[in-house]
Amino acid sequence: MHHKISTLAMAATLAAITTPAFAQVAEAPDEEALRQELAEMRAQMAQMAARMEALEASLAETNAVAQDASEQIADAVDTGQSTPGQTIEFKGMPQITDKSGWSFKPRGRLQFDAGTIDVPGSTGRGGFGGETRRARLGASGDLPGGFGYKFEFDFAASQLTVTDAIISYETGDAEILVGQFNTFQGLEELTSSVHTSFIERSAFTDAFVFERRVGAALVINSGDILVQTGAFTDNMIDLPGTKNWSLDSRVVYMPKIGETQLHLGGSIHYNELQGGSTVRYRQRPLVHFTADRFINTDRLDADNEFGLGLESAIISGPFHAAAEVYWQNVGLSAGMQDPTFFGGSIEAGYFLTKGDTRGYKSGTFDRSKPASAVDDGGFGSLQVNLRYDRLDLNDAGIIGGTQDGYMASLVWKPTDYTMLLANYAHLEYGDAAFPTGTGSRDYAADIIAMRAQIDF
Known part of the structure; x- marks a missing residue:
C-alpha cells in the first residue's frame, strides 16, 4: 500500500515538474539546456524518493509502536497488570489502582x-x-492516607443535577463521609x-x-x-x-x-x-x-x-x-x-x-x-x-x-x-x-x- 502511494506521488510530482520543463524545451530546443534541465529533474526526483522512503520507514515504526502499545493495554486488562506499581481490573469499566494508594474508576448508568x-x-x-429515567456519569476511587471520593451527575430530563458528591476517610472498621x-x-x-x-x-x-x-x-x-x-x-x-x-x-x-x-x-x-x-x-x-x-x-x-x-x-x-x-x-x-x-x-x-x-x-x-x-x-x-x-x-x-x-x-x-x-x-x-x-x-x-x- 505504501509503495503504491509513493509511486502515485512521484508520478504527480513528475507531471508537475515536466510540464513547465517541456514548455521551455518547445520554446528553446537547445540540446545542452535540455540535458541540464533533465539532470536537475532527476536530482529532484531522487531527493523526493529519498524523502518518501524516510516517511515510509517512520510510518512503519509508528505503526509498530502503536501496535505494541495496544497489545500491552490488552494484556494489562486481561492479566490485571499495567505498568510497575499499577493494576487494572475490569468492573464494567477499567479500574486503575496504584500502589501509592490512588485509584480511579469511571462510573455511570443509562435507564430507558x-x-x-x-x-x-x-x-x-x-x-x-416513556422517559430517560437516569443518565449518569461520574467517577470514584481512593486517595493515599485512607481517603476516598465519589461524584456523579445526572443528565436526564435535559437537566444537570448532582447525585453523589462524597469525600470519605476510612480507618479500620469506621468510615467518615x-x-x-x-x-x-x-x-x-x-x-x-x-x-x-x-x-x-x-x-x-x-x-x-x-x-x-x-x-x-x-x-x-x-x-x-x-x-x-x-x-x-x-x-x-x-x-x-x-x-x-x-x-x-x-x-x-x-x-x-x-x-x-x-x-x-x-x-x-x-x-x-x-x-x-x-x-x-x-x-x-x-x-x-x-x-x-x-x-x-x-x-x-x-x-x-x-x-x-x-x-x-x-x-x-x-x-x-x-x-x-x-x-x-x-x-x-x-x-x-x-x-x-x-x-x-x-x-x-x-x-x-x-x-x-x-x-x-x-x-x-x-x-x-x-x-x-x-x-x-x-x-x-x-x-x-x-x-x-x-x-x-x-x-x-x-x-x-x-x-x-x-x-x-x-x-x-x-x-x-x-x-x-x-x-x-x-x-x-x-x-x-x-x-x-x-x-x-x-x-x-x-x-x-x-x-x-x-x-x-
Missing part, C-alpha cells in the same frame, strides 16, 4: 423506561409514556437503582421524600453489624437558604449462616423544618414517567417529621425475600392532631436460571452476576419477582388516599452490566386524588412497563 397506565377514562389520566449522599432510610432506598428487582422502589420511599442530602456521617461496618448515623441539611439543589436539618441512623444485623444471607435492620429519622415550611406526601402509579400522583396529601404546614422503619431480607440460593415497613409522623404547626402515615412492602423472587442468586453487600442488595452470561456463550440470568406494596396517606382527618399494589416483574440480565426488566402492576385506590366522571375516588389502575438498562 416506557409503558402504559390504564385507569378509568373519565379521570382524564393514563395512557402511554462528608458531602451529598443518601440518608439512612431503609434497605431498598439504599440499594442502587441498578440492582432493584422492580422498575421503581416501594411506594413509601418516594412518597415520604427520601432523598440525598448534604451532611456528615459515621459508618461502622464490623463483622455482622452495620451502624450508620449522620446529620444532614437539604439536597444540594436547595442550598444555600435553608435552615432545615435532620438526624438519621440505621442499624443492620447481617449474619451469613452457611450459604444463606440474613438481614435484619431498623432506621430512625428526625427532620426539623424551618418556620413556614410545608410538606407534601404523594405518589405516582409505580412508574416515574407520569406526573400524575393518584394519592396526595397536598401541602401541610409542618414543624418537623419523625420516621421509623423496620426491614428484613433473606437470600438463599436462587430465592430471596424482603419486607419493609415505615411510619412517618408529621408535627403540624397549625395546632391540629399530628398524623402518622404508613408505607410498606413485601416481595419474593426466584431465579429460573441455574446457579444464579441475588447479590448482597454491606447491608444492601448488590449486583447479581449471571452464572452463564451471554458474552460467555450462555443465556444470562432470568428472575421472576412478586410484590405487595401498601401506602396509606389517611390519618388524623387528612385524606391523602390509599394505594394497594399487586406487582410482578421479570428481570433478564444478559451480562453483569446489562438488564431488561418488565413490570406489571394492579393498583387499587381509595380516596384517589382524581375522581371519575361519576365522582368516585375508589377505582383500580393497571400498569405495564419496561426498562432497558446498562451501567458501568
Whole structure:
C-alpha cells in the first residue's frame, strides 16, 4: 500500500515538474539546456524518493509502536497488570489502582423506561409514556492516607443535577463521609437503582421524600453489624437558604449462616423544618414517567417529621425475600392532631436460571452476576419477582388516599452490566386524588412497563 502511494506521488510530482520543463524545451530546443534541465529533474526526483522512503520507514515504526502499545493495554486488562506499581481490573469499566494508594474508576448508568397506565377514562389520566429515567456519569476511587471520593451527575430530563458528591476517610472498621449522599432510610432506598428487582422502589420511599442530602456521617461496618448515623441539611439543589436539618441512623444485623444471607435492620429519622415550611406526601402509579400522583396529601404546614422503619431480607440460593415497613409522623404547626402515615412492602423472587442468586453487600442488595452470561456463550440470568406494596396517606382527618399494589416483574440480565426488566402492576385506590366522571375516588389502575438498562 505504501509503495503504491509513493509511486502515485512521484508520478504527480513528475507531471508537475515536466510540464513547465517541456514548455521551455518547445520554446528553446537547445540540446545542452535540455540535458541540464533533465539532470536537475532527476536530482529532484531522487531527493523526493529519498524523502518518501524516510516517511515510509517512520510510518512503519509508528505503526509498530502503536501496535505494541495496544497489545500491552490488552494484556494489562486481561492479566490485571499495567505498568510497575499499577493494576487494572475490569468492573464494567477499567479500574486503575496504584500502589501509592490512588485509584480511579469511571462510573455511570443509562435507564430507558416506557409503558402504559390504564385507569378509568373519565379521570382524564393514563395512557402511554416513556422517559430517560437516569443518565449518569461520574467517577470514584481512593486517595493515599485512607481517603476516598465519589461524584456523579445526572443528565436526564435535559437537566444537570448532582447525585453523589462524597469525600470519605476510612480507618479500620469506621468510615467518615462528608458531602451529598443518601440518608439512612431503609434497605431498598439504599440499594442502587441498578440492582432493584422492580422498575421503581416501594411506594413509601418516594412518597415520604427520601432523598440525598448534604451532611456528615459515621459508618461502622464490623463483622455482622452495620451502624450508620449522620446529620444532614437539604439536597444540594436547595442550598444555600435553608435552615432545615435532620438526624438519621440505621442499624443492620447481617449474619451469613452457611450459604444463606440474613438481614435484619431498623432506621430512625428526625427532620426539623424551618418556620413556614410545608410538606407534601404523594405518589405516582409505580412508574416515574407520569406526573400524575393518584394519592396526595397536598401541602401541610409542618414543624418537623419523625420516621421509623423496620426491614428484613433473606437470600438463599436462587430465592430471596424482603419486607419493609415505615411510619412517618408529621408535627403540624397549625395546632391540629399530628398524623402518622404508613408505607410498606413485601416481595419474593426466584431465579429460573441455574446457579444464579441475588447479590448482597454491606447491608444492601448488590449486583447479581449471571452464572452463564451471554458474552460467555450462555443465556444470562432470568428472575421472576412478586410484590405487595401498601401506602396509606389517611390519618388524623387528612385524606391523602390509599394505594394497594399487586406487582410482578421479570428481570433478564444478559451480562453483569446489562438488564431488561418488565413490570406489571394492579393498583387499587381509595380516596384517589382524581375522581371519575361519576365522582368516585375508589377505582383500580393497571400498569405495564419496561426498562432497558446498562451501567458501568
